[in-house]
Amino acid sequence: MGEGSEPAVEDGDASRLRADGRIRRHAVTTVRGGFFRATVVLTALFLYCPVLVVGYLSLAPASQPSIPLEGATLRWYGAVLTDGRFVRGLVTSTAIGAVAAVVGTALGLLAARTIVRGRLPAWFRAGVALVVAIPLFVPTVVVALGIGVAAGRVGLGFGLGPVVAGHLYWVLPFSTFLVASRYATLDDRVAEAARDLGADGATVFRTVTLPRLWPALVASVLFCFALSFNEFLLTFFLAGSGVTTMPLEIYGKVRIGATSFLNAASVLVLLLSGAVAAAAASLEPPT
Amino acid sequence: MSGETDRRWIPLPVDRDRRRALADAALAALPALLATALGVVPLLVLLVESVSPPVTLSNYADLGGSVYPAVMFRSLGIGVVVTLVCLAIAYPVTYWLAHRCPARYRLPVLVSFTLPLWLNYVVLNYTWVWILASEGVVNTVLTGLGVVDRPLDLLRTASGVGVGALELPGLSLGLGFVHIYLPYVLLTMYVSMERLDYRQVEAARDLGAGSLRVFLDVVVPETYAGAVAGALIVYARIAGAYATPQILAAPSEQMIAQIITTQFYDVLDYPFAAALSVAFLAVVLVGFGVGALSTDVRAELKRW
Numbered sequence: 001m002g003e004g005s006e007p008a009v010e011d012g013d014a015s016r017l018r019a020d021g022r023i024r025r026h027a028v029t030t031v032r033g034g035f036f037r038a039t040v041v042l043t044a045l046f047l048y049c050p051v052l053v054v055g056y057l058s059l060a061p062a063s064q065p066s067i068p069l070e071g072a073t074l075r076w077y078g079a080v081l082t083d084g085r086f087v088r089g090l091v092t093s094t095a096i097g098a099v100a101a102v103v104g105t106a107l108g109l110l111a112a113r114t115i116v117r118g119r120l121p122a123w124f125r126a127g128v129a130l131v132v133a134i135p136l137f138v139p140t141v142v143v144a145l146g147i148g149v150a151a152g153r154v155g156l157g158f159g160l161g162p163v164v165a166g167h168l169y170w171v172l173p174f175s176t177f178l179v180a181s182r183y184a185t186l187d188d189r190v191a192e193a194a195r196d197l198g199a200d201g202a203t204v205f206r207t208v209t210l211p212r213l214w215p216a217l218v219a220s221v222l223f224c225f226a227l228s229f230n231e232f233l234l235t236f237f238l239a240g241s242g243v244t245t246m247p248l249e250i251y252g253k254v255r256i257g258a259t260s261f262l263n264a265a266s267v268l269v270l271l272l273s274g275a276v277a278a279a280a281a282s283l284e285p286p287t
Numbered sequence: 288m289s290g291e292t293d294r295r296w297i298p299l300p301v302d303r304d305r306r307r308a309l310a311d312a313a314l315a316a317l318p319a320l321l322a323t324a325l326g327v328v329p330l331l332v333l334l335v336e337s338v339s340p341p342v343t344l345s346n347y348a349d350l351g352g353s354v355y356p357a358v359m360f361r362s363l364g365i366g367v368v369v370t371l372v373c374l375a376i377a378y379p380v381t382y383w384l385a386h387r388c389p390a391r392y393r394l395p396v397l398v399s400f401t402l403p404l405w406l407n408y409v410v411l412n413y414t415w416v417w418i419l420a421s422e423g424v425v426n427t428v429l430t431g432l433g434v435v436d437r438p439l440d441l442l443r444t445a446s447g448v449g450v451g452a453l454e455l456p457g458l459s460l461g462l463g464f465v466h467i468y469l470p471y472v473l474l475t476m477y478v479s480m481e482r483l484d485y486r487q488v489e490a491a492r493d494l495g496a497g498s499l500r501v502f503l504d505v506v507v508p509e510t511y512a513g514a515v516a517g518a519l520i521v522y523a524r525i526a527g528a529y530a531t532p533q534i535l536a537a538p539s540e541q542m543i544a545q546i547i548t549t550q551f552y553d554v555l556d557y558p559f560a561a562a563l564s565v566a567f568l569a570v571v572l573v574g575f576g577v578g579a580l581s582t583d584v585r586a587e588l589k590r591w
Contacts (some may be wrong), residue, residue: 035379036379036380036382036383036387037383039376039379039380039383040379040380040383040384040388040396043376043380043400043469044396044399044400046465046466046469047399047400047403047466047469047470048399049418050411050414050415050417050418050466051414053414053417053418053424054413054414054417057417065417066422067422067423067424067427068427107317107318107321108318110314110315110317110318111315111318111319111322113311113314113315114311114314114315114318114319117311118311118312118314118315119304119307119308119311120308120311120312120315124315127319128315128318128319128322131319131322131323131326131327132318132322132326134322134326134327134330135326136520137519137523137571137572137575138326138330138568138571139523139524139526139527139544139567139568139571140524140527141527141528141529141543141544141547141548141564141567142330142333142527142547142564142565142567142568143326143329145333145547145551145560145561145564146329146330146332146333146564147325147329148551149329149332149333149336149551149557149560149561150328150329150332150333152557153332153336165321165325166325168321168325169321169322169325169326172318172321172322176318201307201310226405229407230405230406230407230408232407232408232409232529232530233529233530233544236529236548237548237551246407247407247409247410250407250409250410250413251409251530251533254409254413254416254534259417262413263417266410266413266414269406269407269410270406270407270410273405273406273407274402274405274406276405277402277404277405277406278402280405281398281402
C-alpha cells in the first residue's frame with residue numbers, strides 16, 4: 001500500500017492494526033494448530049496404546065503378568081502355536097475366511113453387475129440392492145438370531161454349513177458395493193464396441209470388464225477375508241458345539257482369564273490381520 | 288410401418304436383448320437367492336416367531352415387564368453417547384488431516400487410523416482389560432507414582448452418572464466401544480471433511496469469525512451429512528453389541544444383545560428372543576428413517 005502519501009496518524013494506526021491483526025492471527029493459528037495436532041496425537045495413542053501394552057505383556061514369564069515384567073520370554077507364543085484348539089480355530093477361521101472372500105466376492109460381482117448393468121426392471125435391481133444391504137442396517141444380533149432360529153426351524157441345525165452361509169451373507173454387502181462403485185465408473189461403450197465387433201457376452205466380460213474391475217475385486221477379497229476372519233457374533237449363534245473359530249476361541253479364553261496365553265494369541269492375530277490390512281492399503285487407497 | 292417391414296435386421300437385436308435379459312436374470316438369481324434366504328426369510332421367521340404360539344401378542348406384552356425397557360433404553364442410550372464421543376474426536380482429527388496435514392503424511396496417517404477396522408474386536412476389547420485391571424497398567428503407574436494409595440476400580444464399573452433415564456456408560460465399556468468404532472466414524476468424516484472447501488474457512492476468518500463461529504457456521508453445515516452418516520453406521524452396532532459388554536461392562540450395564548443371547552442359548556425361549564429382536568430392530572430403524580430423510584445423508588450413506 002502507498003503508505004507514504006497518507007497522513008501520519010492514520011498511517012500509524014492502520015499499520016499498528018494490521019500488525020496487531022497479523023500477530024493475533026499468527027498466535028491463534030499456532031494455538032489452534034497445537035490443539036488439532038494434540039487431538040491427532042492423542043487419538044493415535046488411544047488407538048495403539050492397548051496394542052503396545054498387550055505386546056509388552058505377551059513377553060511375561062508368568063501366566064499372570066506382573067507389571068513391570070520380570071524378564072521377557074517368548075514361551076507363550078510357543079504355547080499358543082502348540083495349543084491344538086487354538087490352532088484348529090485359526091485354521092477354521094482362515095478356511096472360512098478364504099471361502100467367504102473368494103465366493104463372497106464372486107457373488108458380490110454378480111450382485112454388482114445386476115445393480116449397475118443388469119438389463120432388468122429398475123424395481124428388481126433396487127430390490128437386490130436392498131436385500132443385499134440388510135446386514136448394514138439390521139443389527140448383527142438380529143441377523144444372527146434370525147438365521148439361527150430359521151436354521152433350527154427348517155432342520156438345518158448348527159455347524160460349519162450355516163456358519164459359512166452366514167459369513168457369505170455377512171460379507172456380501174461389502175463386496176457388492178465395493179465392486180459396484182467401481183463398476184459404475186466403467187465406460188459401457190467399450191463393452192458395447194466389443195460386442196459390435198462380434199464378441200459374445202462371456203468374452204466381453206473376460207477380456208474387457210474383468211481386467212478393469214480387478215483392483216476392486218482384489219480389495220474386496222482382502223476386505224471380505226478380514227470381515228469373516230474377525231466375525232464373532234454371527235459365528236457364536238450358528239456354530240453349535242462342533243465348530244470353533246479363532247474369535248470364539250479367544251472369547252472363551254477371555255472368560256476363563258488365561259491372560260499371558262491370550263496376550264500372545266492377541267499379538268499373533270493382530271499381526272496376521274494387520275498384514276492383510278497393509279496388503280489392502282498398498283493396493284487401494286481407502287478414499 | 289412400411290419402413291419397418293423393409294428393415295428385416297430389427298428382430299435380431301430384439302431377440303438378442305431378450306436373451307441378454309434372461310442371462311442377466313440367471314446371474315442375478317444367485318446373490319439374490321442367498322440374500323433372500325439369509326436376510327429376508329430369517330427376518331420373517333423372527334416376525335412369525337415373535338407372535339407365536341399360535342398367534343399371540345403376549346411376548347410383546349412381556350417386553351414391558353421386568354428389566355427389558357430399561358435394558359433397551361440403556362443400549363440405545365449408550366449407542367448415542369458413544370457415537371457423540373466418536374464424533375467429538377473425529378471432527379478435529381479429520382479437520383487437521385484433511386486441511387492441515389502435509390499432503391505426503393495424509394495417506395499414511397489416515398491408513399494408520401483406519402487399520403483397527405481390520406482387527407478383531409474381541410481382541411481389541413480384551414486389550415483394555417489389562418490396561419484397566421486392578422493390577423493393570425494404569426493402576427500400577429498410579430500407585431507406583433503415589434498418586435493413589437490403592438488401585439482404582441476402573442474395570443467393569445458402572446459410571447453411576449446419568450441424565451434422566453440416559454445413563455452414561457462406565458469407563459471401561461465406553462473406552463472399549465470408542466476404541467472399536469472410532470475408525471468407522473473417522474473414515475466417514477474424513478471423506479466429508481475432504482470435500483469441505485477450505486477457502487470458505489479462510490473467508491470466514493478474514494471476515495473476523497472466531498474458531499467457534501467458523502466451526503458452527505462453516506464446518507458443521509458443510510460436513511453434517513458425513514457426521515450423520517458416520518453416526519448411523521455405528522450407533523446400531525454399538526447398541527446391539529454383545530462381546531464388548533460381556534468383556535467390559537459392569538453387571539448392572541447389561542445390554543440388549545446379551546439378553547437376546549441368553550434367551551436364545553440358555554432359556555431357549557425363541558418367541559421372546561424374537562420379540563425382543565423385532566422391537567429392537569424397529570427402534571433402530573426409526574433412527575435410520577429419520578437420518579435418511581435428508582438427501583445429503585442418503586448420498587453420504589451410498590458410499591458405504
